[in-house]
Amino acid sequence: xxxxxxxxxxxxxERGEGPYLYTEDGTEYLDVGASYxxxxxxxxxxxxxxxxxxxxxxxxxxxxxxxxxxxDKLYNRLAAIAPGSIDNVWLCNSGTEANEAALxxxxxxxxxxxxxxxxxxxxxxxxxxxxxxxxxKYKHYYEPLMDGVEFVDYGDVEQLExxxxxxxxxxxxxxxxxxxxxxxxxxxxxKAAREITEEAGxxxxxxEIQTGLGRTGKMWACEHAGIVPDILTSAKGIASGLPMGAxxxxxxxxxxxxxxxxxxxxxxxxxxxxxxxLDVIVEEDLPSHAAEIGEYLAEELGAKIEADEIDARRxxxxxxxxxxxxxxxxxxxVKNLALKEQVLALPAGRTVLRLLPPLTIDKGHxxxxxxxxxSVMGGADQ
Numbered sequence: 001x002x003x004x005x006x007x008x009x010x011x012x013x014e015r016g017e018g019p020y021l022y023t024e025d026g027t028e029y030l031d032v033g034a035s036y037x038x039x040x041x042x043x044x045x046x047x048x049x050x051x052x053x054x055x056x057x058x059x060x061x062x063x064x065x066x067x068x069x070x071x072d073k074l075y076n077r078l079a080a081i082a083p084g085s086i087d088n089v090w091l092c093n094s095g096t097e098a099n100e101a102a103l104x105x106x107x108x109x110x111x112x113x114x115x116x117x118x119x120x121x122x123x124x125x126x127x128x129x130x131x132x133x134x135x136x137k138y139k140h141y142y143e144p145l146m147d148g149v150e151f152v153d154y155g156d157v158e159q160l161e162x163x164x165x166x167x168x169x170x171x172x173x174x175x176x177x178x179x180x181x182x183x184x185x186x187x188x189x190x191k192a193a194r195e196i197t198e199e200a201g202x203x204x205x206x207x208e209i210q211t212g213l214g215r216t217g218k219m220w221a222c223e224h225a226g227i228v229p230d231i232l233t234s235a236k237g238i239a240s241g242l243p244m245g246a247x248x249x250x251x252x253x254x255x256x257x258x259x260x261x262x263x264x265x266x267x268x269x270x271x272x273x274x275x276x277x278l279d280v281i282v283e284e285d286l287p288s289h290a291a292e293i294g295e296y297l298a299e300e301l302g303a304k305i306e307a308d309e310i311d312a313r314r315x316x317x318x319x320x321x322x323x324x325x326x327x328x329x330x331x332x333x334v335k336n337l338a339l340k341e342q343v344l345a346l347p348a349g350r351t352v353l354r355l356l357p358p359l360t361i362d363k364g365h366x367x368x369x370x371x372x373x374x375s376v377m378g379g380a381d382q
Contacts, residue, residue: 011338016043019358019365021344029338032357032369033346037210037321040237041280042358048240051276055269064091064265070272077278078246083220084228088254090247091266095209095235096124098245099172101260102231103128103146105249106170106203108258113147116163116171116202118154120180123172123207132172134180155185157192164196170203170231171196175221178210181352182316182323190225203230203253209245210321213237214281214359217291217319224318239274286359287319294319297355297366301373310377312353320361324353326377333376341372 014024019042021029055070062068079087092098117132130139131146152159171193177183197204206229211221222229230253235245301315313325330347337343348354
């Protein structure tokens with residue numbers, strides 16, 4: 001018997017350490033995709049491994065109605081790093097669940113139905129989150145989906161002003177679109193989204209599933225615009241790749257959240273992993289490090305593109321969330337980087353090579369990546 005949802009790659013991974021993954025024969029791969037940003041502190045960080053090991057000795061699981069130290073520690077860590085005065089946390093198992101909760105909380109708190117989402121946006125694959133995801137290929141097998149969703153052009157303030165009204169429960173938006181092609185929103189657009197939703201009495205949901213936890217050079221990408229959303233969602237790297245998501249909400253939403261729950265909300269072992277991951281991000285100041293290394297990579301890639309050294313149109317993004325827009329298929333480039341250069345990257349659509357490395361990579365790792373990109377995108381392979 002075999003799995004049927006994923007097409008397996010011809011690389012069997014045995015172990016990981018730092019920014020590297022290793023196969024059974026010891027071949028070393030530089031992981032600049034971090035499995036879609038799921039390992040922000042690198043693979044098998046010793047602090048996270050120790051936290052998981054110690055918690056597993058004491059308590060694998062008890063449901064969230066019973067307080068446990070590891071979950072309480074995580075609640076406090078998240079409240080401490082949340083933007084503004086947000087200190088209400090709901091834990092779940094994935095990013096799509098975090099966004100499902102956000103949509104439900106917004107509707108319950110406002111008593112309204114309408115949801116504004118953006119074109120090119122991606123918010124998950126369950127029926128509610130999928131309804132707010134733009135690309136048709138993810139949706140058409142499963143329609144009809146949740147009603148009440150209206151899409152606007154990403155970055156268009158005038159459209160947003162027209163769309164948000166007294167029937168709007170929330171706008172959900174990625175500060176940097178990930179799956180849609182690594183498109184950062186301008187600070188002006190994010191500020192406008194905050195003002196427009198607040199004036200209408202609607203919730204602003206910042207989907208920081210991919211952008212959060214330091215990836216863009218600040219703890220949360222919304223902080224680049226200096227705004228505080230009503231609801232913020234996090235997942236992917238929050239527990240170093242173990243299954244966890246979090247929905248953080250302001251008081252007015254928490255007080256009217258409706259009736260929601262999850263069997264595996266904040267399991268002790270995974271909470272321990274998440275708290276340890278956040279400790280590493282804060283103590284090692286990984287957001288600042290991501291800003292520094294990301295700027296170096298972006299400048300070097302931009303110079304190579306300008307000088308026609310690599311076959312690409314442009315580079316865009318923030319921090320260590322970068323996209324290289326290419327002239328030919330991104331999936332082939334990902335394959336060539338893996339098989340010829342032992343570098344694991346990701347596509348974002350057909351024409352964007354996506355880079356989401358662990359936030360711990362240094363200049364040497366960045367130079368290794370640049371050399372591999374030169375080889376694959378600047379030579380006969382193109």
